[in-house]
Amino acid sequence: MDVTVVWAAIIALGLFMYIVLDGFDLGIGIVFPFFPDEKERDLMINTVAPVxxxxxxxxxxxxxxLFAVFPLVYSTVLSALYLPLIFMLGCLIFRGVSFEIRAKANRTKHLWDLAFIGGSAGAAFFQGIALGAYLQGIPVAANGSFAGGAFDWLTPFSLLTGLGLVATYALLGCCWLVAKTDGDLQRRLHRVVWPLTIVLLVFIALVSLWTPLQDPNIAQRWFASGLFERLLPVPFLVALCAFYMYRAVRERHHNTPFMLALGLVLLGYIGLLVSVWPYAIPSSVTLWQAAAPRSSQMFTLAGAAVIIPIIIAYTTLGYWVFRGKVRHGEVHYH
Structure with a gap:
């Protein structure tokens, strides 16, 4: 068993679960400006309040x-992306504080709404910038330290991926709200889903074209190794998801749009993983070069084997207990 690959898969799973789960509640803040009514905003927040x-x-x-198993990546990548990650954490703090305080505020509630919107959109944007900067590659010195500048992360490509992740989270949030609401609010949410899908498809196309163009190693992997032919079904699957999204919105489905949005996110995520494999830091350091000793990996894997099922269990239980629609005036879920 190649424990390094196992750990890479665990970290990739953790990041994907974060993108999906925290993505849709950040997305609720991003679509807040489309729904200015205070009661509707309260209802929208109540859909994610328990989870x-x-x-x-x-x-x-x-x-x-990452810290335990790929310490070189942890130290180098966090040094390179220090500023966008700090900005992201600041936005998450604003989002979290506003989430709690706006429910108790009266005169300043509109200010906390702005904090919720800005914190959600800002966190998504800086996460996307960090992703774009990572995909571009991070210069690494011979001793394994970061060899670039403080603002190497700020490029046109990283700005594009930042806006693309904002669109991704907005679609996830909107589709989540479609599944959790009904009535007039749900009808208006349905009208927002398809335009957001179009915007996301545009970003998927731009990032897919730009990624191999800005990194010769990724282009080599895509087009000179036979990988391109194996990835040909991906664009067709994206188009299929988009087609069924259009039908689901037109026919006013409740849960299908969220499932299709997850499908679009998964397809995009697979494309990114394939692009960077087998590098832990694109074009610089492979997974095996960055990995901790096998004994350390095995020790931490034993802990992960206990912790991950617990996380999955309580996450699943939380969503199961608070399943169903959330309606105005209700103080409980059913």
Whole structure:
């Protein structure tokens, strides 16, 4: 068993779960401006109130796993992306504080709404910038330290991926709200889903074209190794998801749009993983070069074997207990 690959898969799973779970509750803040009514905003927040803070567990798992198993990546990548990650954490703090305080505020509630919108959109944007900067590659010195500048992360490509992740989270949030609401609010949410899908498809196309163009190693992997032919079904699957999304919106489905949005996110995520494999830091350091000793990996894997099922269990239980629609005037879920 190649324990390094196992750990890479665990961290990739943790990041994907974070993107999906925290993505849709960040997305609710991003679509807030489309729904200015105070009661509707309260209802929208109530759809994630019981589960939102638990969603970030997966981000902690990914960061802890990276520190324990790929310390070189942890030190180098965090040094390169220090500023966008600090900005992201600041936005998450604003989002979390506003989430709690706006429910108790009266005169300043509109200010906390702005904090919720800005914190959600800002966190998504800086996460996307960090992703774009990572895909571009991070210069690494011979001793394994970061060899670039403080603002190497700020490029046109990283700005594009930042906006693309904002669109991704907005679609996830909107589709989640479609599944959790009904009536007039749900009808208006349905009208927002398809335009957001179009915007996301545009970003998927731009990032897919730009990624191999800005990195010769990725282009080599895509087009000179036979990988391109194996990835040909992916664009067709994306188009299929988009087609069924259009039908689901037109026919006013409740849960289907969220499932299709998850499908679009998964397809995009697979494309990114394939692009960077087998590098832990694209074009610089492979997974095996960055990995901790096998004994350390096995020790932490034993802990992960206990912790991950527990996280999955309580996450699943939380969503099961609070399943169903959330309606105005209700103080409980059913």
């Amino acid at each position: 939102w803070d638990g969603n970030e567990t997966w981000l902690v798992l990914g960061g802890a796993g």
